[in-house]
Amino acid sequence: MEWFTVDNLDFITLYFGEPDSSGHKYGPESTQRKNMIKQVDRTVGYLRQRIRESGLESNLNLIITSDHGMETVLKTDEIHLRTVSNFTFKDIDFELLDYGPSGLLVPKEGRLEHVYSVLKNAHPKLHVYKKEEFPKRFHYANHSRITPLVLYSDPASAEYKVQFNKGEHGFDNEAMNMKTIFRAVGPAFKKGLEVEPFESVNVYALLCELLGITPEPHDGSLEVTRPMRLQPTPAGCRDLEQAAPCSPVLAAPKLQAALPAHVARRGRTRLTKTSSPRLGNRTESPKPP
Ligand SMILES: [Zn+2]
Numbered sequence: 001m002e003w004f005t006v007d008n009l010d011f012i013t014l015y016f017g018e019p020d021s022s023g024h025k026y027g028p029e030s031t032q033r034k035n036m037i038k039q040v041d042r043t044v045g046y047l048r049q050r051i052r053e054s055g056l057e058s059n060l061n062l063i064i065t066s067d068h069g070m071e072t073v074l075k076t077d078e079i080h081l082r083t084v085s086n087f088t089f090k091d092i093d094f095e096l097l098d099y100g101p102s103g104l105l106v107p108k109e110g111r112l113e114h115v116y117s118v119l120k121n122a123h124p125k126l127h128v129y130k131k132e133e134f135p136k137r138f139h140y141a142n143h144s145r146i147t148p149l150v151l152y153s154d155p156a157s158a159e160y161k162v163q164f165n166k167g168e169h170g171f172d173n174e175a176m177n178m179k180t181i182f183r184a185v186g187p188a189f190k191k192g193l194e195v196e197p198f199e200s201v202n203v204y205a206l207l208c209e210l211l212g213i214t215p216e217p218h219d220g221s222l223e224v225t226r227p228m229r230l231q232p233t234p235a236g237c238r239d240l241e242q243a244a245p246c247s248p249v250l251a252a253p254k255l256q257a258a259l260p261a262h263v264a265r266r267g268r269t270r271l272t273k274t275s276s277p278r279l280g281n282r283t284e285s286p287k288p289p
Helices: 020-026 031-053 112-120 200-211 222-228
Strands: 011-015 061-065 092-096 102-107 126-130 149-153 182-185 249-254 262-265
Touching: 020 031, 031 061, 061 200, 102 112, 112 126, 112 149, 200 222, 200 249
Parallel strands: 011 249, 061 249
Antiparallel strands: 011 262, 061 182, 092 102, 102 149, 126 149
């Protein structure tokens, strides 16, 4: 809390590495994962308690969200590319297939059409696209680092070669178990309001608005989160020269314990403080930095 009360920072993010880790290791429906969610919930409760005790409740906006859900991986329904007829890794220059439900392939020169045609209908739960045909709603393939062929599997099937996880994410963003949470509390937000689902790409514009900074080009829209805001950000907050912070934000972009905290000061982003309290098997809420 001293980052706000003493150091006068405007924006702090906390990254929690749980319950992601236990979800991968034990599966999303496991007792271990459920216990971890309780632990993270206590930690968020402690964070809110400290915000109250520090007298910050009336001028600090707290956003709790994450970038994905978690799906159980069914080992009985795996997809093995090696067993696909007419497919051979000799046709492939580069592959990234052993991590999560999406895969990247660079076929050797002149082999793209062949590889595409043999994989396209190889398995009912495997989806194979040429980069330029990959569904736009994934916000994924329009980047120079994405390979000419892109694969993804349906939820609960997963994986192409090797996979040890019992839980996984990275499936279709329309699958219910890939949805995540979004909670916001503070002076900028209406109380007790439940809004329609929205895409996480819109959170960036919201954060920029709360901080009074001009966003870089992005795929989201400020309009999407407007209904949840109590009032427009005061005009004074737009003035970067203004000394007093008027709408600080504390965002926990991923509800997963272990907190590399990226601390940014309005208009002049910088990393100032880092700490990584591990939640481990602790039953007490960890002491925040
Ligand atoms: Zn993960």
